[in-house]
Amino acid sequence: MDSRKKILIVDDNQDIRLGMQVRLKANQYDTFFAADAVSGVAEVLKHLPDLIILDLGLPGGDGFTVMERLNKIPTLAVIPIIVVSARDVIGNQKRAYEAGAKAFLQKPVNDAELLAVIRQSLAEAEETKKFTLRDEGSV
Amino acid sequence: MKEKTLQVLVVEDNAGDVRLLREMFSGEKVGNFEITHLLRMSEAEVYLAKGGVDITLLDMGLPDAHGLDTVRRAHAAAPDIPLIILTGLDDEALAAEAMTQGAQDYLIKGQIESRALPRALRHAIDRHRMQAATDLIRTHQMEFKDEFLSHVSHELRSPLTAVRQFVSILLDGLAGELNPEQRQYLEIVLRNVKQLHSMINDLFEVSGVQAGKLKIELQCTSVADAIAYTINTLQGAAASKGIIMLPSDIERKLPSVCADPARVRQILIILVDNAIKFTPQNGTVKIRARICEEHADFLLLEVSDSGCGIDPNLTERIFERLFQASDPALADHSGLGLGLFICKDLVTRQGGQIWAHSEPGKGSVFSLTFPIFSLPKLLAPVFSEERQTEHPVTLVVTKIGSQTGWLSNEVRADQCRGIRELLRGCLYSNLDVLLPKMDSAGPSELFFIVAITDGIGGGAICERIRKQLDSSERLRQAGLTHSTYYRSLGVIKRNATEPKEDFLETVAARIQELMNEEASSKQVRSG
Numbered sequence: 001m002d003s004r005k006k007i008l009i010v011d012d013n014q015d016i017r018l019g020m021q022v023r024l025k026a027n028q029y030d031t032f033f034a035a036d037a038v039s040g041v042a043e044v045l046k047h048l049p050d051l052i053i054l055d056l057g058l059p060g061g062d063g064f065t066v067m068e069r070l071n072k073i074p075t076l077a078v079i080p081i082i083v084v085s086a087r088d089v090i091g092n093q094k095r096a097y098e099a100g101a102k103a104f105l106q107k108p109v110n111d112a113e114l115l116a117v118i119r120q121s122l123a124e125a126e127e128t129k130k131f132t133l134r135d136e137g138s139v
Numbered sequence: 140m141k142e143k144t145l146q147v148l149v150v151e152d153n154a155g156d157v158r159l160l161r162e163m164f165s166g167e168k169v170g171n172f173e174i175t176h177l178l179r180m181s182e183a184e185v186y187l188a189k190g191g192v193d194i195t196l197l198d199m200g201l202p203d204a205h206g207l208d209t210v211r212r213a214h215a216a217a218p219d220i221p222l223i224i225l226t227g228l229d230d231e232a233l234a235a236e237a238m239t240q241g242a243q244d245y246l247i248k249g250q251i252e253s254r255a256l257p258r259a260l261r262h263a264i265d266r267h268r269m270q271a272a273t274d275l276i277r278t279h280q281m282e283f284k285d286e287f288l289s290h291v292s293h294e295l296r297s298p299l300t301a302v303r304q305f306v307s308i309l310l311d312g313l314a315g316e317l318n319p320e321q322r323q324y325l326e327i328v329l330r331n332v333k334q335l336h337s338m339i340n341d342l343f344e345v346s347g348v349q350a351g352k353l354k355i356e357l358q359c360t361s362v363a364d365a366i367a368y369t370i371n372t373l374q375g376a377a378a379s380k381g382i383i384m385l386p387s388d389i390e391r392k393l394p395s396v397c398a399d400p401a402r403v404r405q406i407l408i409i410l411v412d413n414a415i416k417f418t419p420q421n422g423t424v425k426i427r428a429r430i431c432e433e434h435a436d437f438l439l440l441e442v443s444d445s446g447c448g449i450d451p452n453l454t455e456r457i458f459e460r461l462f463q464a465s466d467p468a469l470a471d472h473s474g475l476g477l478g479l480f481i482c483k484d485l486v487t488r489q490g491g492q493i494w495a496h497s498e499p500g501k502g503s504v505f506s507l508t509f510p511i512f513s514l515p516k517l518l519a520p521v522f523s524e525e526r527q528t529e530h531p532v533t534l535v536v537t538k539i540g541s542q543t544g545w546l547s548n549e550v551r552a553d554q555c556r557g558i559r560e561l562l563r564g565c566l567y568s569n570l571d572v573l574l575p576k577m578d579s580a581g582p583s584e585l586f587f588i589v590a591i592t593d594g595i596g597g598g599a600i601c602e603r604i605r606k607q608l609d610s611s612e613r614l615r616q617a618g619l620t621h622s623t624y625y626r627s628l629g630v631i632k633r634n635a636t637e638p639k640e641d642f643l644e645t646v647a648a649r650i651q652e653l654m655n656e657e658a659s660s661k662q663v664r665s666g
Contacts, residue, residue, distance in 0.1 A: 013297055019304030026313045057293075086296035088289060090401075093372075103375070108300035108336055111307050112379035120375075 005122055006030045008049040010040040010066065011084070012058050016107075020053065023111050029118075037061030041069050044076055051122055053114075054101070056085035056092060067099040078128070080121040084109055146191055147260065149176045150183040150213070151198040151225060156248060160196070163253040172257065180204035180212055187217035188606060194264050197242075198225045199233065206233060207240055208567060214241030215564045215603070221267035223260070243267060292339050299339070303332045355488050356559070358576035359512045360400045362438060363393050366426050369407040373415060381421040384411070386428075393428055396438050396509035397517075397575065398489045403509070406485050409478045410442040410505050417446035418502070430511070437491070437508040449497040457495060458483040482507075514651055515643035520570045521589050522633065522643065532628040533590050533597040534650060536657050537562060537604055540583035540620045557613055562586055565603045567596070577654060587654055597625035626653055 007029045009020050014035070021031045032047050034040040036059040044052065052070075056063035063083060070076045083096040086107040093104040102121045105114060151157050157176055164172050175192075177183045180201045187195065195217070199209050213222055224245035226234040234245035243263050246256075306329045308314060310322065317325070366386050377384040396403070407426070414424045422445040431439040449457060458479045486493040490510045497503035521532070539558060563573050571590035590600060601623045608614060608621045628649060633642040 013301065015301035016297070016304065019301055019308065022308050022313055023304065026308075026311070086293045086300070088293075105375070107296045108303040108332070110376070110379060111304065111311075113375040116378045117375045 004028060004030050005050040006032065006047055007051045007053060007118070008032045008034065008040075008043055008047060009053045010034045010037075010043075010058065010063070011053070011055040012036060013055075016055075020114075023115070024118075027115060035059070037063070037066050040066045044070060044079070048076075049079060050125065051118060052079055052081045053118075054081050054083050056083060056087050056096075064095065064099055067096075067101065071100055078125070080125050082114070082117055082121060084114070144170050144173050145193045145260065145264065147172055147174045148183065148186060148192045148195045149174055150178075150180065150195065150201065150209075151176070152178045152201050153198070156198070156225070160256070163251065163256040166254060167257050172260075178202065180209055184212060184216040184603075187213065187220065188610075190217075192217065192220050194260050195220055195222045196225055196246075196260075197222055199230065199237070207237060210237040210240045210242050211564075212567070215607070218564075219271070221263045223263055288342070292342065295339050296336075299332060299336055303329070303336075306332060355399045355402055355485070356576065357397050357399060357489065359395045360398045360403055360509075361393075361395055362403065362428050362440065362509070365400060365403040365407055366428065368404050369411050369426070372408060373411050376412070377415050377424065380415065380418070382415055382418055382424055383422075384415070384424045384426075386426045394430070394438065395512040397512040398491075398509045402485050402489065406482050406507065407440075407442070409482050410507075413478060414442055414444035414446065414503075414505075418444045419446065422446060422502075431508055434508070436511055436513070436516075438511050439506060439508050441504055441506050443502060443504040445502045448499040448501050449495060449503050450499060451497065454495040454497060458493070514574075514647040515640070517572060517574060518589060518643055518647055518650065521572050521591060522631075522646065523570055529630060530591050530596065532631045532646070533592045533600070533625050534628060534653050535588040535590060535597065535600050535604070535623065535625045537586040537588075537608070537621065537623045538583045539586070539614075540622075541618060557611075558584075558586065558608075561607050561611065562588065562604060565600060565607060566590070567592075567600065574654075577658070585654075585658060587650075587657075589650060597627060601625055628653070 005028075007024055009017050009024075009031055010033075011017050011020070012035050017033050017035070021033075024031050032043055032049065034043040038060045040054070040058065043049075054063045054066060058066070063085065067081060070079070070081075077100065080102045081100065083092075083101045083104045084107060085092060085096075085104070089104070089106055096104045102124070103117045105117065149157060149160060151160070161174060164174065175186070177186060178201070180203045183195075183197075186192070195213055197209055197213050199206055201209055204212055210222065210224065218241070221243045222241060224234045224237045224242045225248055226245055227248055231245075231247060234242075234247075237245065243266065244259070246259070306325055309317065310325050310329065370384055370386060373384065411424060411426065418424060424445075425441075425443045427441040427443070429439055431437040483493050486507050486509075491508040493505065493507040495503055495505050537558075559573065566573065566588065567590070571588060574587040574589065577585070577587070588600065590596070592600065604623045605621075608623070614621065631646055633639065
């Protein structure tokens with residue numbers, strides 16, 4: 001089984017995407033990109049990533065619209081999302097959690113913190129998967 | 140240019156005084172002023188609510204209203220219409236106080252120079268208009284400043300993100316080995332980036348404080364929830380430094396406090412974030428909460444760390460605005476020096492205290508208190524000695540719901556502040572109490588007023604609230620519905636032998652029961 005995890009980065013800032021890519025690659029993650037809301041959803045469908053790093057301010061809709069669309073598809077709704085945004089914590093953080101995000105990190109993010117949150121979210125998702133499989137198996 | 144006829148409402152029950160006033164306008168051209176005369180406050184309220192009045196002349200002793208109450212009611216019925224108080228010589232002090240309740244000016248009966256009256260009215264109207272225009276401009280400016288700062292801080296954060304990312308990529312050797320000199324220089328860059336970041340945050344925060352954005356809405360608040368939220372939010376930051384963060388020594392049944400939940404979270408985040416910053420790798424940060432030993436009315440919260448500590452001479456100064464640690468070892472942690480200042484401001488405004496205790500090298504402890512939420516205490520003014528207790532105690536219930544049937548938390552938070560102010564303006568007496576928010580559960584947002592009213596008082600308050608809510612543009616725009624009704628608890632008297640605390644306890648329990656009933660009833664009554 002391929003143990004390398006796939007992470008999709010949705011951010012309209014090219015430099016930030018590259019910076020994240022370098023950091024994630026060095027930590028043995030495979031990365032994909034999208035620079036706007038529409039291709040964000042398309043890339044999720046194409047690559048079925050294990051985790052999504054999502055900016056809120058995006059062309060063609062914002063991060064919340066991306067989450068809304070993904071939430072409508074059960075297989076995609078379970079993919080953990082980490083919101084990384086320059087927007088104010090007040091208001092946006094709560095809204096992000098309500099939309100199903102695992103974490104809200106405000107830019108500029110500390111890479112060590114981002115990696116810690118990624119590890120934790122992936123581990124949780126793995127746990128949930130195991131549980132679901134066991135449940136299905138026992139039925 | 141022909142001037143518009145000014146509509147003057149005179150509310151005065153003394154026919155002689157009214158005649159004198161009318162005579163004072165006799166020198167004016169017909170069509171300059173039109174005077175409407177009413178005898179009672181209740182009539183005046185209805186008339187004012189209809190609109191069209193340019194200025195009100197109000198006597199403070201009417202058959203159905205007295206003193207400051209008349210001013211409050213007239214102001215509540217028509218907050219945008221200038222109000223001039225008519226008073227006797229012996230009541231000048233009271234009239235001066237009326238100015239703080241919304242009156243523009245006062246005139247002493249018998250001392251009004253007849254030709255001066257029309258001029259005084261015109262000036263009052265002009266002054267009121269100018270004031271309103273200035274207020275509007277100021278509000279717009281504030282809004283613009285807020286928007287501008289929010290925009291700027293947003294725009295600054297993105298490039299800063301890229302700088303920080305790549306500096307740390309280089310520092311971690313992901314683009315090849317660094318020589319010691321390169322490493323040293325990049326560390327300088329990183330330190331400055333961090334400082335810039337925290338300055339942007341503080342700047343944004345303080346602009347909010349000044350714009351009055353950080354309003355505090357006291358309510359029944361769970362400290363345990365705020366602690367859980369804080370730990371959850373800062374887990375990542377702590378983990379990246381190998382710091383163990385734990386809630387310890389938290390009593391199982393922690394009482395709720397009377398505070399603003401968003402502000403309690405904000406304070407805890409600033410304190411815990413500081414603690415993490417100043418604690419070395421693999422240290423510990425603890426959060427404790429318990430009932431204060433010295434003052435059982437307060438809850439005591441403590442955030443302690445195993446960090447570098449604070450010079451004992453500075454434990455008070457660190458809360459000052461723009462305080463900066465002069466210790467060079469801490470230089471890379473410094474922001475604009477506003478975090479603790481903001482904390483102190485917020486804690487104090489919620490009725491608590493904050494202080495620090497530390498020994499250098501042994502870590503520091505930040506302690507803060509919040510008043511414990513107590514319904515009996517909130518109800519005390521209603522049953523104060525100066526009150527007439529022959530009238531029934533009334534619980535007025537206002538429900539705000541949405542046409543879709545459910546209020547999102549965000550809508551609640553945004554809307555309810557305005558509604559609260561509006562309801563407060565509907566109270567007839569300073570001693571009646573608009574209770575703070577109790578619980579956010581349920582399909583609609585509930586507001587409770589506890590008042591002592593005469594026979595028709597409950598109905599009168601409801602009527603007044605409905606009228607105000609009906610005319611609220613904000614509610615309409617947000618698509619919110621409202622209903623207001625009252626429940627009478629009958630006359631409640633304390634017998635002389637009963638201690639006041641016990642009495643309030645008992646009344647509070649009854650009122651709590653009624654409120655619980657209201658909260659659990661799903662149906663929103665109409666009206």
